[in-house]
Amino acid sequence: xxxxxxxxxxxxxxxxxxxxxxxxxxxxxxxxxxxxxxxxxxxxxxxxxxxxxxxxxxxxxxxxxxxxxxxxxxxxxxxxxxxxxxxxxxxxxxxxxxxxxxxxxxxxxxxxxxxxxxxxxxxxxxxxxxxxxxxxxxxxxxxxxxxxxxxxxxxxxxxxxxxxxxxxxxxxxxxxxxxxxxxxxxxxxxxxxxxxxxxxxxxxxxxxxxxxxxxxxxxxxxxxxx
Amino acid sequence: xxxxxxxxxxxxxxxxxxxxxxxxxxxxxxxxxxxxxxxxxxxxxxxxxxxxxxxxxxxxxxxxxxxxxxxxxxxxxxxxxxxxxxxxxxxxxxxxxxxxxxxxxxxxxxxxxxxxxxxxxxxxxxxxxxxxxxxxxxxxxxxxxxxxxxxxxxxxxxxxxxxxxxxxxxxxxxxxxxxxxxxxxxxxxxxxxxxxxxxxxxxxxxxxxxxxxxxxxxxxxxxxxxxxxxxxxxxxxxxxxxxxxxxxxxxxxxxxxxxxxxxxxxxxxxxxxxxxxxxxxxxxxxxxxxxxxxxxxxxxxx
Numbered sequence: 001x002x003x004x005x006x007x008x009x010x011x012x013x014x015x016x017x018x019x020x021x022x023x024x025x026x027x028x029x030x031x032x033x034x035x036x037x038x039x040x041x042x043x044x045x046x047x048x049x050x051x052x053x054x055x056x057x058x059x060x061x062x063x064x065x066x067x068x069x070x071x072x073x074x075x076x077x078x079x080x081x082x083x084x085x086x087x088x089x090x091x092x093x094x095x096x097x098x099x100x101x102x103x104x105x106x107x108x109x110x111x112x113x114x115x116x117x118x119x120x121x122x123x124x125x126x127x128x129x130x131x132x133x134x135x136x137x138x139x140x141x142x143x144x145x146x147x148x149x150x151x152x153x154x155x156x157x158x159x160x161x162x163x164x165x166x167x168x169x170x171x172x173x174x175x176x177x178x179x180x181x182x183x184x185x186x187x188x189x190x191x192x193x194x195x196x197x198x199x200x201x202x203x204x205x206x207x208x209x210x211x212x213x214x215x216x217x218x219x220x221x222x223x224x225x226x
Numbered sequence: 227x228x229x230x231x232x233x234x235x236x237x238x239x240x241x242x243x244x245x246x247x248x249x250x251x252x253x254x255x256x257x258x259x260x261x262x263x264x265x266x267x268x269x270x271x272x273x274x275x276x277x278x279x280x281x282x283x284x285x286x287x288x289x290x291x292x293x294x295x296x297x298x299x300x301x302x303x304x305x306x307x308x309x310x311x312x313x314x315x316x317x318x319x320x321x322x323x324x325x326x327x328x329x330x331x332x333x334x335x336x337x338x339x340x341x342x343x344x345x346x347x348x349x350x351x352x353x354x355x356x357x358x359x360x361x362x363x364x365x366x367x368x369x370x371x372x373x374x375x376x377x378x379x380x381x382x383x384x385x386x387x388x389x390x391x392x393x394x395x396x397x398x399x400x401x402x403x404x405x406x407x408x409x410x411x412x413x414x415x416x417x418x419x420x421x422x423x424x425x426x427x428x429x430x431x432x433x434x435x436x437x438x439x440x441x442x443x444x445x446x447x448x449x450x451x452x453x454x455x456x457x458x459x460x461x462x463x464x465x466x467x468x469x470x471x472x473x474x475x476x477x478x479x480x481x482x483x484x485x486x487x488x489x490x491x492x493x494x495x496x497x498x499x500x501x502x503x504x505x506x507x508x509x510x511x512x513x514x515x516x517x518x519x520x521x522x523x524x525x526x527x528x
Contacts, residue, residue: 049440051440071527072444072445074439075439075442075443075444076442077442078439078440078441078442079442081442083440083441089433089437089440090437091434091437091438092434093241093244093245093434102438102441102443103441103442103443105233105237105447106438106441106442106443106444106447107442108229108230110229111229150441154442
């Protein structure tokens with residue numbers, strides 16, 4: 001489903017973020033990308049979202065080179081990817097409900113579909129009664145759940161989660177990870193970038209370990225080893 | 227498409243309301259800009275009035291010799307009237323001139339006494355000539371000098387008045403030019419300020435725009451609400467400005483009428499009401515939309 005081919009990414013003047021990255025993610029897989037801060041996890045996900053361009057190599061999303069997509073059609077790619085970020089990236093002037101609905105509006109869904117799906121998804125993430133709160137009125141864990149609801153709402157083929165638990169306490173962290181596992185069980189591919197040891201050991205699925213921009217380990221049932 | 231449009235409008239309206247403080251600040255700046263643009267329009271009208279008012283007061287007089295007969299003078303009048311440069315020629319007979327003079331100085335016994343002492347009417351017949359354009363008086367004077375009734379003429383006061391007429395002429399054209407340049411500079415400054423205010427407002431939303439891009443919204447779907455906000459700001463600013471102008475014109479109407487009889491600011495306002503409102507609305511909305519377009523453009527490159 002996703003293929004990284006000989007990816008190099010250098011941030012000027014000479015910070016090597018990624019060096020010769022090659023890997024593939026299959027449909028319905030749950031892949032964790034582990035590494036210290038600055039090891040290139042976020043860059044990897046940004047390349048897939050076409051938020052950044054590689055200096056060399058290609059990134060394929062279902063046989064399409066994402067960096068050859070005309071910026072005009074990038075929304076089509078992004079609507080197939082649900083992204084969850086460490087800093088949530090919610091729209092501050094929209095309520096929880098509207099934040100989730102926004103992704104559907106952008107997709108061009110009808111009002112009926114929005115009215116039907118948004119409460120359902122908010123219910124899945126356990127925020128049904130906080131629908132009318134603004135992000136500033138939610139706790140970190142709640143914000144992240146809104147972000148996940150937003151990422152889920154248009155039934156993406158894949159969820160990219162970049163340190164989704166980075167700002168959360170251990171209790172809420174497990175909460176979010178369970179949610180991601182559940183989403184994966186329903187058939188959505190999940191790519192999770194994290195540096196949380198407990199999270200990785202809890203999940204017990206495929207782990208890619210990044211170190212200084214290189215993949216040093218790729219295990220089917222990985223553990224956190226750095 | 228109508229679905230998208232209604233969503234964009236709704237979302238723009240919501241952000242406009244929720245971010246009330248910022249919207250109010252933007253409207254305030256926009257009011258000042260539109261105010262200046264409207265002033266430029268009204269100033270053009272006012273200076274036009276002032277200029278024509280001054281120019282109307284300018285004329286030249288041709289004084290005939292004492293021995294000139296009334297019919298000769300009237301014949302000369304007809305000839306001058308035929309000139310294309312001339313708007314009006316008035317004949318002032320010696321009797322009328324004397325009557326006017328005594329009327330003006332009736333409270334001054336010395337002058338009246340000396341007039342009586344003189345025994346005869348010292349005033350010659352004269353013609354008052356008006357032209358629509360002060361620049362034409364030279365040509366008229368030249369024509370009279372070359373005419374066959376020139377030997378009946380005592381003097382033409384054009385040459386005494388020439389410096390004054392030319393001064394007025396350059397003064398009025400300077401009022402026009404200077405006023406327009408000055409207001410144009412003010413308007414440009416105001417537009418720049420309005421543009422920058424909106425740009426700063428959108429700068430604070432740059433992260434939001436980026437997120438919207440990453441969530442998969444298309445450019446027009448992200449920009450639309452900003453355009454709607456620009457339109458709303460322009461619209462409300464135009465409304466406020468219209469009310470403000472109505473008030474100002476109404477308050478200063480009587481004062482200006484006192485200073486410049488015949489000029490009614492309020493009348494200029496009411497007779498041009500729709501034009502003024504149109505200018506205000508279009509300039510407000512145009513500045514709002516163009517500023518938001520330019521400001522959002524750079525954040526959409528994700």
